[in-house]
Amino acid sequence: xxxxxxxxxxxxxxxxxxxxxxxxxxxxxxxxxxxxxxxxxxxxxxxxxxxxxxxxxxxxxxxxxxxxxxxxxxxxxxxxxxxxxxxxxxxxxxxxxxxxxxxxxxxxxxxxxxxxxxxxxxxxxxxxxxxxxxxxxxxxxxxxxxxxxxxxxxxxxxxxxxxxxxxxxxxxxxxxxxxxxxxxxxxxxxxxxxxxxxxxxxxxxxxxxxxxxxxxxxxxxxxxxxxxxxxxxxxxxxxxxxxxxxxxxxxxxxxxxxxxxxxxxxxxxxxxxxxxxxxxxxxxxxxxxxxxxxxxxxxxxxxxxxxxxxxx
Amino acid sequence: xxxxxxxxxxxxxxxxxxxxxxxxxxxxxxxxxxxxxxxxxxxxxxxxxxxxxxxxxxxxxxxxxxxxxxxxxxxxxxxxxxxxxxxxxxxxxxxxxxxxxxxxxxxxxxxxxxxxxxxxxxxxxxxxxxxxxxxxxxxxxxxxxxxxxxxxxxxxxxxxxxxxxxxxxxxxxxxxxxxxxxxxxxxxxxxxxxxxxxxxxxxxxxxxxxxxxxxxxxxxxxxxxxxxxxxxxxxxxxxxxxxxxxxxxxxxxxxxxxxxxxxxxxxxxxxxxxxxxxxxxxxxxxxxxxxxxxxxxxxxxxxxxxxxxxxxxxxxxxxxxxxxxxxxxxxxxxxxxxxxxxxxxxxxxxxxxxxxxxxxxxxxxxxxxxxxxxxxxxxxxxxxxxxxxxxxxxxxxxxxxxxxxxxxxxxxxxxxx
Numbered sequence: 001x002x003x004x005x006x007x008x009x010x011x012x013x014x015x016x017x018x019x020x021x022x023x024x025x026x027x028x029x030x031x032x033x034x035x036x037x038x039x040x041x042x043x044x045x046x047x048x049x050x051x052x053x054x055x056x057x058x059x060x061x062x063x064x065x066x067x068x069x070x071x072x073x074x075x076x077x078x079x080x081x082x083x084x085x086x087x088x089x090x091x092x093x094x095x096x097x098x099x100x101x102x103x104x105x106x107x108x109x110x111x112x113x114x115x116x117x118x119x120x121x122x123x124x125x126x127x128x129x130x131x132x133x134x135x136x137x138x139x140x141x142x143x144x145x146x147x148x149x150x151x152x153x154x155x156x157x158x159x160x161x162x163x164x165x166x167x168x169x170x171x172x173x174x175x176x177x178x179x180x181x182x183x184x185x186x187x188x189x190x191x192x193x194x195x196x197x198x199x200x201x202x203x204x205x206x207x208x209x210x211x212x213x214x215x216x217x218x219x220x221x222x223x224x225x226x227x228x229x230x231x232x233x234x235x236x237x238x239x240x241x242x243x244x245x246x247x248x249x250x251x252x253x254x255x256x257x258x259x260x261x262x263x264x265x266x267x268x269x270x271x272x273x274x275x276x277x278x279x280x281x282x283x284x285x286x287x288x289x290x291x292x293x294x295x296x297x298x299x300x301x302x303x304x305x306x307x308x309x310x311x312x
Numbered sequence: 313x314x315x316x317x318x319x320x321x322x323x324x325x326x327x328x329x330x331x332x333x334x335x336x337x338x339x340x341x342x343x344x345x346x347x348x349x350x351x352x353x354x355x356x357x358x359x360x361x362x363x364x365x366x367x368x369x370x371x372x373x374x375x376x377x378x379x380x381x382x383x384x385x386x387x388x389x390x391x392x393x394x395x396x397x398x399x400x401x402x403x404x405x406x407x408x409x410x411x412x413x414x415x416x417x418x419x420x421x422x423x424x425x426x427x428x429x430x431x432x433x434x435x436x437x438x439x440x441x442x443x444x445x446x447x448x449x450x451x452x453x454x455x456x457x458x459x460x461x462x463x464x465x466x467x468x469x470x471x472x473x474x475x476x477x478x479x480x481x482x483x484x485x486x487x488x489x490x491x492x493x494x495x496x497x498x499x500x501x502x503x504x505x506x507x508x509x510x511x512x513x514x515x516x517x518x519x520x521x522x523x524x525x526x527x528x529x530x531x532x533x534x535x536x537x538x539x540x541x542x543x544x545x546x547x548x549x550x551x552x553x554x555x556x557x558x559x560x561x562x563x564x565x566x567x568x569x570x571x572x573x574x575x576x577x578x579x580x581x582x583x584x585x586x587x588x589x590x591x592x593x594x595x596x597x598x599x600x601x602x603x604x605x606x607x608x609x610x611x612x613x614x615x616x617x618x619x620x621x622x623x624x625x626x627x628x629x630x631x632x633x634x635x636x637x638x639x640x641x642x643x644x645x646x647x648x649x650x651x652x653x654x655x656x657x658x659x660x661x662x663x664x665x666x667x668x669x670x671x672x673x674x675x676x677x678x679x680x681x682x683x684x685x686x687x688x689x690x691x692x693x694x695x696x697x698x699x700x701x702x703x704x705x706x707x708x709x710x711x712x713x714x715x716x717x718x719x720x721x722x723x724x725x726x727x728x729x
Contacts, residue, residue: 062697062729064405065424077728148562149575165503171563258512259566260708277513277701278725281401 049292056285064281074286083262090177091246091266095298098181098245102188103238109189110196111222131190139183139254146170146179170255173263180255180264184245192237199233200226235306239299246295267291352383353636358403358410359388360396360622362462362657363589369656377643384636409627411637417691418450418458418625426627430456433626433637438645441663446621449688458623459641462659465617465679465686466522466585468609472602474504474582483583483606487526487550490583490609494559497582505561507554508576508584511708514568517689517700520707521618522585523547525687526610532690537699537726540719547611548707548715555711565708577601588676589658605678619686621662698729 059070078084113124130138145153148166157163170176203226211221249268256264265273267287274284359370367390374386389410391399396415403409409426421427430439430450439447439456446460470483478497484490494506510519521531527550529543538544554560561567561581576584577598585608594601607615624644626637643649647665654661655671660679673680690696702725709718 060405061420061424062401062694063420063424063426064401065426147571149571149580150578168563168566171566176566258514258568260511260513260516260706260711262705273701273705276398277698277705279697279701279729281405 052285052288052292055282056289058282058285060282062279062281070282074282075290077280077283078286078290083265087262087265087267087270090264091268091294094177094181094184094252094266095242095246098184098188099238099241101181102185102192102241102245103234105185106189106192106196106237109193110200113193113197114200127193128190130187135187135248136250136254138187139180139251142179142183143170143254171259173256173259173261176256176259177252177264180251183251183255184248187251188241188245192241195237195240196230196233199230202233203229238302238306242298242302243295246291246298267294352385353633354385354387355412355633355636355640356387356410357389357412357414357640358396358400359390359414360393361390362659365656366390369653373644373649373653376649377640380643381636381639384639386640409629411629411633412624412626412640414461414622414624416620416622417689417697418623419452419692419694420697421625421627422452422455422457423694427457428626428628428634428637430459433634434459434641434645435638438642441645441665443662443664443667445684445686446662449619449621449692450623452692458625459645460621460662461624462622462654462657463662463683463686464587464589464620464659465683466518466587466608467617467678467682468583468606469576469586469590470583470604470606471504471576471579471581472604474500474579477502478582483604484609485607485613486609487611491550491554491557491559494554494583495557498558504579505581506559506583507561508567508572508581509551509554509560509564510567510569510572510584511564511711512566512568513704513708514570515704516707517703518569518618518620519585520548520551520703521687521689522608523551525616525618526608528611530687530690531699532693532696535693537690537693537695537723537729539699539703539726540716540723545715545719548710548719550611552710552715563711565711588660588672588679591675592658607682615682615685617682617686619683619688621688695726695729699726702726 056074057070057072059067059073061067109127113120113127142153145151146169148154148168148171151166154163154166154169158166167175169179207225207229208221211225216224246266247268249272252264252266252269253272256269262270262273268291271284271287271291274280274287357370357374359366361367367388370388370390374388378385400409400413400415404421404424404426413421418427438459442450442460446463447456450456450458450460468483474497475481475483475493478493478500480493480496482489484493490507497504497506510516524530524544524547527543527547529541529547530538531544532538555564561572561575572581573584573586573590573593574597575581576586577590577594579598579601586605591605594603608617610616624641626641644653645663647663647669650663650666651661651669651671654666658672660672660676660683661667661670667680670676689700693699699722702722706718706721706725709721
């Protein structure tokens, strides 16, 4: 993958299609092969998204009966929502915190797994296991472990003397939110680590050897040779993580679901509350649209500022 | 550059897929299989799961009904309480409402003009058998839409051993008694908490209602939702006093009812408000628990309890099905079928014939005794559903905020609905 990138100059592709009509001809010939994919994308991506946009401008009753157009009322109600700044702040903390910590830990783990050592296969397998378990399952195990009345983690902390009496980790907004972030990092590690590991393994050993011959120390080699070559893998890992973490509902739902108020909510869990508690399907749709725009903006900013695909 | 574009496109596509919320089509296919040929009708029945035995119980009822009514088939769908509101909302939005639904609140559907009036779908005989207070609670603007199906009331469960240990001889009857008793238990220093107050999102509205009703407050004056009233404020302030005095378990704001009652059953909480099925849970999980049941303590000791009724309702999908619906509902409410349902699920009956015949009479004597003083949620008010949601989401904040501002926030949600 990397080698291919390097051979292709940054400018225009050298082979150009032979001119207008035959281009359309090529498209027509390709259509039967592209067709199913296009239909699938229209059906499962663009139609639901369009329907969501449509819903956000409708006035829906609690039970989903359409009472006509609503203009921007649903969006206005969002702006009036007093907890919104806190929720947006939480969302930023949630996405940036989880993604950054995940990527940093994964970089270390991938580096470690890239080395040859006895039992490497077993260790690699161990790291992928959290991914095989359902997120709700993992989260529920932690939730019960932290329960102040019968949680094994809480009991342990009291037994070893770190706490005087069990603490409600999952009963207060701030500790619960950080607990949820920890779990989110834990379940994001396998995918990220493996993506980075795959990236590391595409780096030919002779490049490292060449760096060594030139007298570069391990840190300089890593920073100036390995990391730049890892950039495409890092970009994929980061973007997929941003989308995934941003839209993650189950972890926060399980850990902070019973906490009153909105101090532990992100925009995604707020959508859920609008539907479940407030029965406002239309406002929830408006927030979904906003949510989608936010994630789009975050990714575009990331691509612009970090320029992960830059080739130098 | 091309790579960047395709990556961005992939990002967009993935973002879209992950952000897109559910949808329902507009087709009004009411699954009308078999109408027109005059021979067979099929009814869709959507019910919540009350217990592990719910599905089998309904299957039995349907089997006996189909045997007596040739040509009518009933399709059963059982959903958990967690999901049923979402399921029904999605079905209604998609124009695929079930023919018969069992759920707590009916008024939203009635307001949207989706339901048959009760008199159109059950015989007069069945309708006359319901207890008066329940029929009233099942009406909207004078028309009965819901068929009261099961009832449940709350009472105070107390751990006799712990109270004795704390020197309390009588179960508390007033708020002040409760505060004193609960504080006495906490002061024992045995790690047992005095009073369990579940204000987590699971059922905060129930716990709060018990307190506001007990202080003479209410959630509605008939037309409007009245959350922010002096009576309700007094009740919330007393709850806050309980919390601040350490008379409750820690973090009541984030405690859900079901796990908390388990803690009571295990003897770690001295007093908690429970329901009829709590008796069964104690028998199953800790039969050694030495417990008693008393009326819910109120401000001045006068009896009040929270009553909850679930309803059966029939959706106006297809007029050809009305006779089949009537046949099924009359079958369900025929005394032997109805009593087997109520007794097996461990609820209180809502019919007069049922009250006489229930096998649970002795077991639930404490609950049947408080039933005449039961007050209900104002579920006929359209804004109640949103108010209930706001109570579930927000009321636990009294743990850290002042009661007045919490009430104002909930009132604002109710006004917004």
